[in-house]
Amino acid sequence: EVHLLESGGGLVQPGGSLRLSCAASGFTFSSYTMSWVRQAPGKGLEWVSSIGSSTYYADSVKGRFTISRDNSKNTLYLQMNSLRAEDTAVYYCAKRLWEVLNGIGPFDIWGQGTMVTVSS
């Protein structure tokens, strides 16, 4: 069964850093573009970043967040620096439907999410 499990969320002060992880299982992780999508409390979905043969970032996180992957560990990461209150959200990792590394979506498998709260 295909499964994604996020971890690493928590409470962090403004300006702080946090690294999220997403452990994947049940598919050939290295063959798929993987992404992070977030959802602020009571708000809609916002695409954050993706990694395949290239990396892609939303303007709102460019220069502050870094996406990476370790295919030997089947794990996706999101390093988040210079965190702001508006980064408070549930962060989901998501797998691309197609088994190709160019392009971003659509997303057919999602994790359960990990909550990040940026507050003093």
Add this chain to the structure above:
Amino acid sequence: QSALTQPASVSGSPGQSITISCTGTSSDVGGYNYVSWYQQHPGKAPKLMIYDVRNRPSGVSNRFSGSKSGSTASLTISGLQAEDEGDYYCYSYTSSNTVVFGGGTKLTVL
């Protein structure tokens, strides 16, 4: 990267059909056939319902259908059921080689 425009809410009675619109620009919805729709129930992760405008993933009911005209995409749910209640988000690839979601639509089954 402005969000695509969706109605905040729609409603319908069991058995009826409803349509949710998703309006973008020629740089996203209008320029590519890479529109998807996601269903989200409270406290749950989103679920892919439609991809590439009109295709259903395996396991998704054929009561769900998608279409597009110009820069507006639509999701139609026929034979509305109580379990269809939830939030629906459209999504599109963009000319900036990124993706963008709509603001979301809350579907209420009366």
